Structure formats: structure tokens, C-alpha cells
Amino acid sequence: MTRLPIGGRIDRSRPVRFTFNGHVYQGFAGDTLASALLANDVRVVAKSVTYGRPRGVFGTGVEEPNALVQVGPEPMLRATQVELVDGLEATGLNGKGRLTAQPESGRFDKVYAHCEVLVVGGGPTGRTAAHAAAQKGDRVILLDEQANPSLDDFGGLPANARVLLRTTAFGLYEQNLVLAAERRDGGGRLWQIRAREVVLATGAHERPIVFANNDRPGIMLASAVRTYVNRYGVAPGTRAVIFTNNSSTDVVAADLKSAGIVVEAIVDVRAGEAVVDTLAESSPDPPSPLVGEGRGGGSLKSVIIAPLTGGASREVECDLLCVSGGFNPTAHLYSQAQGKLRYDERFACFRPDGKLPNVTVLGAANAEFDFSIQPLWLVPGRDGNWSTHFVDLERDVTVVEMQRAVGAGMRSVEHVKRFTTIGTGSDQGKTSGINEVALVGTLTGQPIGGVGTTTYRPPYVPVSFALMAGRNRSDLFDPIRLTSIHSWHVGHGAVFENVGQWKRPWYFPRHDEDMEAAVLRECRAARENVAVMDASTLGKVDIQGPDALEFLNRMYTNAFDSLKVGSCRYGLMCRADGMVFDDGVVMHLGPDHWLATTTTGGAAAVLDWMEEWLQTEWPDLRVRLTSVTDHWSDVAVVGPRSRDVVRTLFPNLELGPESFPFMAIREGETGGIPVRLHRITFSGELAYELWTPSWYGLALWEAVMAAGEPLGITPYGTEAMHVLRAEKGYVICGQETDGTVTPQDLGMSWIVSKKKAFIGQRSHRRSDTARADRKHLVGLLPIDGEELLPEGAQLVLEQNGPAGVKMVGHVTSSYRSATLGRTFALAMLQSGRERFESTVYAPLNGHVVAATVTEPIFYDKENVRRDS
């Protein structure tokens, strides 16, 4: 045991049992896994990622590059940051961790907070700053990444100051938004803190010096050794050598002696000496089960010391080498927020320039040091070999890789970083980054300050996806929108599909029906009898005001001047580039009162689009827009016998084709349910859309089902809806169109007014928009009527054309039709309207499907059924 008999901020009354690599060990409450492993003389903790070299504890916190462990499902933790708890089971990484196949079971939440002063870092500097700010009456939040018991002693902090322990600030964004990760039992919290002033009291990280075989277990940062001795009451070795280039290590020897560690030598660059190499213990043979992954193979046995000017070297036996190459201010957050770092010659480090507004950097983070230093970054080996001079311990990158990068012509530290991967490990190069900068300077003959640092980016420490996600998982990932009739659909076995945030019935299988059988049956019912669909998800925009008509005329390609109150009209909208944007039905409800429906997925975008023009270009128009999508439920009663169902519900309404014609609107009531009836069709059949305030939606649906039951009314879903509309050649914006399709491409010139101005009009005369060989909407009938073309399939003109044959179009919709007794498709095809009756080919994986080009309408071209 190398636990010291007294000392340390550990609770010796609370022993903690844990296992490492299957061996049972004991530590104390207050230990980290790293301090407990050192207390148990476990020196080899992990194997390095590329070369498989044995590695031991190197630091004490986030900077640790070596002692990587797997704890349960967590594949890559720093042993220096794992709080020791009873029953902890850890294994050292053999290169890489293993992701668990189990879903995350931890509890993660998000917290939002605001304060005047946020202090990052709970050391003496941060505590003083927090105290001063709190005494002024500011709301103060003090973060510290450790479970630092000394903070508990920090009494007298007013109630307006809040201390968060185990909380790491990992991102500083514009306007002082700080993201912080709080570790809690069984999960954590993601803090999003907005602060008027941010105080960075983040301290500094000690950096190593690069020499041959500088990665052996037993080689540690000098300040880390002091921490293990003083804070954890652990002696990380028995015989030590100190290797330093600065006076911060003056206190190390005294600490080592107080812990009973023999100081064999102090190698000081300022005295002209350096460690030039290290030697390792040989592996026990056979490996002793008692030492396990312990002392043995690969850990430090001795160091080779030589004068910097050359000359005779000496070997000194030791099991601990305390290295200090100076200190780097922890300026990651400052740099993330686009603060600049400048090189400080006196302390040989990069420090914040102090110019970032509303951010104050204090203490060691601001390079407020009191040591002297003679910079030394790299010690040549004894034999000219650089392959064990590790610059980045976690990434296993040596000086050889850096020489290769510079030899290939790279000068920028950013390029060298990406070529060598220095600084890209989970430690983000906290012990390697500045050494990389210095070595790029050395290898390219630039001053260090001129090389500059790489850009620091969030997160400062690894942050789990589970923490980022918080509760926004599965059902809470995105809002789910349900119609007022949803419970009926669930109760009747509907299979749902997602349309934007909506859950829509896709089809209603009966008994053992598969999708194809169900859809064919639903389509047949709509064509031959009567069927019903929940169309409540249609977007709806209420439009009111004296200039509403003028507004609609500008927004839509067609005009609404002649549309009487109580009637509706199909409308199409284009973007300024002339491409189709959305479509829907515009209803004239009263003087200065209109309502426009939109596609289900386009509702929000259409409202934004309308508001944009109204507010930014036409603020003089007296028009107000309101989204009423959720206000109305829409029950579409469809089919040749739909009139019978509607008559049962509204016996007093005149329903004949003359008194209630296609595209007319009527008001009615059935069983106390107020209903607005529209003769609108999206199937091509005689059809009625019955609208009622959503409160009545389910009641209306059930009334329709009851009235239709004697006729065998059939509920249908979105798939049958798609088939029915495609048989009629009705396009769906976003399926036939993709932002590159004009109304003319769709063969819908009839809806493009030549008498009034509308958005996109001028673009229809652009040379590219007006050319004759654009892709046109066409129908396709596969020659083999059983062959179903996949949507998205590309079309060519030759069956066995050469490789590189030109693609002339693509399939946009493709279905099996009950009505046609065969498959059919819609497609966008170059010069399509000149190719009717010709054959095109869809090369698929393994075979080619031939199809005849037709008009894009397959059913009731004369609209007899629609108008009946």
C-alpha cells in the first residue's frame, strides 16, 4: 500500500470497495478512481490507442490523457474524474472503449438560469470573486467541476449566490451564454446560464516536456504528484526524480519528502540538465496474478540524465518522474467565445488578451504567475530517434508524425493538428496543444507567438449525447399532433404515418389484410360506394380585412375577383422564382372574410410566407391572418353514394347538383353539431368536406359513420387518398414538385392569370423557365401492369443505351390502382407533353422497366363524377 498514514481530504472512516480489471481494491470516500489506483500501487491503467504501450495516471483532472477507463456503459472516462463509490467496476481501456447496446437509462434534465455574475472555477480566485460580487447584491452562480469539499467550508456566501459542484462549464457562447454539465447520481443536468458578466477563474494546466520514452507509467505532471500527496494522502512512488524548467517545482521536493518519497535527483533545465530517456521494468514472466495490471511491465525503472550541451549521461533509478514544462492558462472558454490569446514571453504561455467584453479572466487563467521559467519544449534523444517522443499521449502521436507533417510543407498549426491528429483526443489536447505549437515553431523556424494556437471549440470536456438530449427523447423528441378524431382511428385499428408532426391514419386494415389489400379495398369503396377520411390536418389560414381580395390576388397565381361569398376555388402559389410553392382551396366566407387551406406539411411555411409579404412589402394592405388549422375538424365524405349519407345527416338541405354544386359552401346542423359543408374533392368523386369546430370533430365523425353504416361506409387513410388523387392527376406539392417545378411544367397554365400581377409572375418569362424542353408532368403505364415503379426511379429513353446515358426524368408517384386493375405512375419527364404514347425506361437494380407515357390523368377525364 502506498496510502500515507495521515493527511489528505479523504474520509478514512468510510472505506470504499471497488474492482479494477476484475481485482478487488479498497479506497476511501473522497478518492477518485485514479487516486485509489495509485494508493493500491496500480501503475499500468490502460494501453495506448495506436501502439498499445502501457500507460498510467499522468494528471489529476480533465487534462488526463492516459488513464482512460470503462465504467459500466460509459466507454471512455478519465480515472482522474471518476468519483470512487462503493461497488464501482472499472476496466482500463485497451485502446478503445466499447459502446453499450443498451439504451441510456440515466435521468437527464435541462436547467435554465440567469445571473449577473457567473464565476467558473471554485479555487481561491473564483471564490473571492464570487464573494465580492455576491456582497454587492448581484445574483451569482459559482461553478466548479470537482466535488470540492473545500467549497463546503466557504461560509458566509449570501443567499443570492449559488454554488454548483461537479459542474463543468464546457461552452461559452455569444452574449455570455454558458453551457455546463452537472454530474449527478444516475444522470445529470445540462445548465444553460445567461450571465451579464462571466468571470473565468479556471486556473492553469501544467504541461510536460517532450523527451524519449516520456509516456511510461510513473511519469507524471509535478503538480499532479503534489495533489496526490496533499489532497488524497497517496504516495505515487517511492523514489522520485524531478525534471523541470521552472521554479514552480521548488515546493515539490518538500512535499515528496513529507510523504516519505526519496528524491533521487532534481534535473533542472536552468542548471543545464535534462532527462533524455527513460527505461522500463521488464514484464513479469509469467505475469503475476497478484500484481495484476499493477507495477510490472513497462512502468518506470530509471531515467537517463545528460547535460543539455551534450556530454556524459548518468542513469538514476526511480519509479516516479515529476515533470514540469511550465503552465498553460486554461483559456479554452475565452477562446471559444472568439477571445484572442497572445503569447507571454515571461511565462512562456498563451494568455487571454483581456479584450472580450463582459468576460473577466482572473488568477492563473490570466497568467498571474510567480515563477521563473527557461522554456524547453523538446529534448533530443540519445540516438537521433524521435519515435518515442510522445507529443500527444492520448492520440499516441510522436515527433515523427510532426516531422512528417512539416516535411510535407505544412506550416499552420491547424494543418499539423489535422494531419497528425494532435489535440483531437477526448482530452482535446490539454497537455499536448501548446507543445504542438512550440514544436511547429521549432521545426519551421517560427517564433511561438507567431504560430498561434489552434482554435478552441466547445465542448471543453466530453459531453454525452444523453445529457444534450435530456428529456427530448422518443415521444418527447418532437411535439405530436393528433386530430380530434384520433381516438376513433386508434380504436379501429388504423396504421398511422407521420406527416410533419401529425399522426395520420395511413390505412385501416381489416382482419389479416396487408397494406396493399387494405388500400385497394378502401379505394374501391371511394370509387364505387362511399368512404370517409379525416382531413382535419389540412392547414387553414383565416384571412380578414377590406384588402383581403387584393392580397389573395397577389399571393396566388389565379384571381379570386369573381368568387362569390359561399363558394370556394382551388388556388396555386409560387415563390418569387416562379416555382410552385403550395396549393389549397380558398373559401369566400363573407364580406372581407376568406379562408385558405394549405398542404398538411406546408401550413406553417405558408403562413410565414403570407405574413412576410404582408408585413414587409405590403404593410399598406389592411389584412389580418390567423392560423385556424386546429380550430376545425374536417370529415371528407367521398364516393357516388356520399350524397345519401349527407342527406341522412342534413335532411333539410337542398343537395342536388344545381342547388349545391361543385365548389359551393353551405351551412347546416346535425344532431346539435354545427357543420360547414363544402363540395370539394381530392379524389375526383362526388364528395363533401364537412367542417365543424374541433370540439365536435369526433361527434361528427361518429354521426357520419352511423349514417353511412347501412351503406357500408368505409374509413380510409392517406395511402388510398394518394392513389385516388393520382388517378385523377391531382398533384401534391412537395411530391410532384420539389422547388424546381413551375405551374406550366405541371400542365396547369390554366391557373396562371394573365390579367393580374402575382408573386413569381415575372419569373415565368425567364429564358430558363420559359424553355420548351423542361420536365413536364406526365403519366406512366408500365407495359407490364404488375410492375410497380419505385418512386424516385430515373427515366431514360433507350432500353439498352450506352453507359452514361442521359436521364430525362424521374417517377414522382407510383401506385397499384383498383380502378385501373394495374399499376400506374406520375413522373416529371423532359419535354414530356411531346412524348405521349412513346416508351421510356426505368433502369432498376437488375432489370429495366418499360412504360408508356400518357397524359397525367387516368380516370374520368370529363369530370362527370366530380360534378354529378
Place this chain on the structure above:
Amino acid sequence: MLIPCPWCGDREDIEFKYGGAAQIAYPTDPEAADDAAWARYVFVRPNPKGKMAERWVHTAGCRRWFSLVRDTVTHEITPGRPGGKA
């Protein structure tokens, strides 16, 4: 990023939708524009490194459009005015 809505005050950027460059005037007579002039209106937008006049809409709030000037490097924002012409 906090965005100053002229009606609701500073709000998180997730409440807003970006509306592209401001100060792109809709041609008073589109039919009189030649192809090049019309194409400039439809397709050409500034993309400066530095200060840029932009339009935003407070989609998840008051739904009002407004303009502001944002530095594309630092995200420093100078509040603009309601409407989008800027």
C-alpha cells in the same frame, strides 16, 4: 444567440426564423425589369463577412417580421425596426 424582437424584447434564436438579407426591394414594376435585373432580385444576395442587414420573423412568438444588423463574425446585433425593408 439573443435576438431583439422589437415587440417582445430579447429572445433566444430558436424562437425565430431567418428571412435573409434586408434591403432587397421588390421591383416596383417586375414586368418592366429585364431578365438580368429580375434575376438579380430573385437570386443575388449579399454574403458579407461583417455587418449585414437581415430580416427575421418571431415565428414562435408575435409572428412579426423585423430587420436588424448582425455582424456575421461576432453575432453582435444592432436592433433594427419593425417591418423588413430596413
